[in-house]
Amino acid sequence: MAILVKKSTQPTINDVARLAGVSKKTVSRVINQSPLLNGDTRKRVEAVIAEIGYVPNPQARALALRRNFLIGLIHDNPNAQMVLNVQQGLLEVLRDTEFELIVHPVDRGSGSMLDDVRQFLERQRPYGVMLLPPISENDTLAELCAEIGCRFVRMGSAQFGPAANMVASNDREAVRGAVEHLAAAGHRRIGMIAGPHGFRSAFERQQGYEQALEDAGLPVQRTLVAQGDYTFESGMRAAERLLDLAPRPTAVFCSNDEMAAGALHVARQRGLDIPADLSIVGFDDTSIASHLWPPLTTVRWPIATMARAAALKLIGDNDEIADEPQDALFVSTLIRRASVAPPSA
Amino acid sequence: MAILVKKSTQPTINDVARLAGVSKKTVSRVINQSPLLNGDTRKRVEAVIAEIGYVPNPQARALALRRNFLIGLIHDNPNAQMVLNVQQGLLEVLRDTEFELIVHPVDRGSGSMLDDVRQFLERQRPYGVMLLPPISENDTLAELCAEIGCRFVRMGSAQFGPAANMVASNDREAVRGAVEHLAAAGHRRIGMIAGPHGFRSAFERQQGYEQALEDAGLPVQRTLVAQGDYTFESGMRAAERLLDLAPRPTAVFCSNDEMAAGALHVARQRGLDIPADLSIVGFDDTSIASHLWPPLTTVRWPIATMARAAALKLIGDNDEIADEPQDALFVSTLIRRASVAPPSA
């Protein structure tokens, strides 16, 4: 038997007012917990609300209040796990508030990206938006949000300036620690699979890599750095280039787990033993890292925590968010698993 | 320098009307492409709109039209890749429409799940919602949607009835084919890591497994079926139980890729060679399947295609969606990769 969709009509504030024998405004006061209400009237109204199952219409509310309760998540991130981690962090905060989450992915690289976002912002006028890397690194985009008058928070891999509404991590330091770990294990030829050109996160992580090499007294060599675009496939291609070198690097740091997985894949294809023949370190600590075999040593990027913080900034009472943007810094830590060992020979 | 958020005021339909020297309604006609408009007036209004950058307020529109343009995605699925695949399929359809996507994850198992969903539906009154498995298998939930009067489409692993607004795949047949493939390779002891009890998808897939065994003249043994809950960790635990058996199964079919990855992980821990010592088949063909080593033979579940179809059903002009729910069936196919081989001894 078919399940039919009733064309039911939802009770409105007028129905409540009529049944309770009060005016709309009084009902509105009850809903909004106004303090200037007789306890008796309040109870009567509440009883009616409960009885007929009245729920305020958010669209009408939004119209009257000249604001809505939508938080936008704008991203161009191909990494499902990361996006979902962020969503989870966000929703944890949004749960039990009246806010709802609107997800708006955009085409990276598409020339109309800015127009797309502008249209989204102008149409929905979300209360606030959250910008995920890598698109969050785009200053023009941030300026667009500001111009339109939309609260925003950017998640990123480094402080961009004294005040850029940034919730950031310390990627450079974290990567430096990770590569140091490789050097300390005895590796002298440490390759890197870097992120795409023009991305702040890619830049920061590469800087960390180079600093660690310098600290360890190792030469920084162009050929040891292959570039990917944060996808598994690009990680494979980059790894192929690195593994074709002679002598082969004995370790490789990858700018994210996805590319590390690609590198591991290629190494396996070539019959290399991980970690004996090649040590691999990733970045992000998404679930793929611990699921791989061997489990991947990686930098844990506290993305869900950052998302929670960003959400709190967005919906916080702090109305000065725009005038006094505050940045927050989160610390990434190295998670040691089984994909790193001293070089074999 | 801080990026300031301007408290700008958006132009309204009244501004446009005043500047163009016409009435609100005429502007509304221009926006809605009403055919009964003098070309001249239309152009004048359009010019003003373009000049002052007018964008209609969706909240006001929603209020006046007594409907909005929000599509809800309700899910309790822990699998990030799958959820994102669905989101992608959905958004592909929603892009270039005026619909926006609201994501509303719920706590599986939480006792308040139905209340949570009810609150979401009553508050947001989305134009339509999409229910993802496993929560989509919950008939009570579907009835709730119908009761509230919200369009909905359920994605699932089998037809639930003659008309249940279902976009479904043929899991049973697909699994039968997959297990047949194992039997054809010469496996006689084929284990299964099943999904959680009470889930339709889990049931369908187990039925497919059992049918394949019967078809191949193999005994259906309780001990060869271990149960998981679709997570990596549960896959590990289930695999441990199966690999502890003596004699050990030489192949295992897993109800999803995530658990297959867990099984692969455990096999590796025990020093087994895949596929020589153990053949593994998964289900879903999420990206993890091709990223694993060895690449996983798996059933491709066309979830993004299904999501597109579901989205079209939701936003389609077809107003009878409620009265004449139509089901659609999608075919899953076996993707042969390297995790299956004939048994070694």
Place this chain on the structure above:
DNA sequence: GAGAAATCTGACACCGGTATCCATGTCCGT
């Protein structure tokens, strides 16, 4: 050129909330 028909346009009410502001009722001091 007058009247009818077809075409366009605008005044007005309405969607379901909130804000403003004034009218009433209550309690108190004198």
Place this chain on the structure above:
DNA sequence: ACGGACATGGATACCGGTGTCAGATTTCTC
């Protein structure tokens, strides 16, 4: 008993769109 401070509640306008319907204009017909 009267006036004023204070607490409470209601009438009304408004947010920014859309629907209705009547009136104005144009076009067509004879």
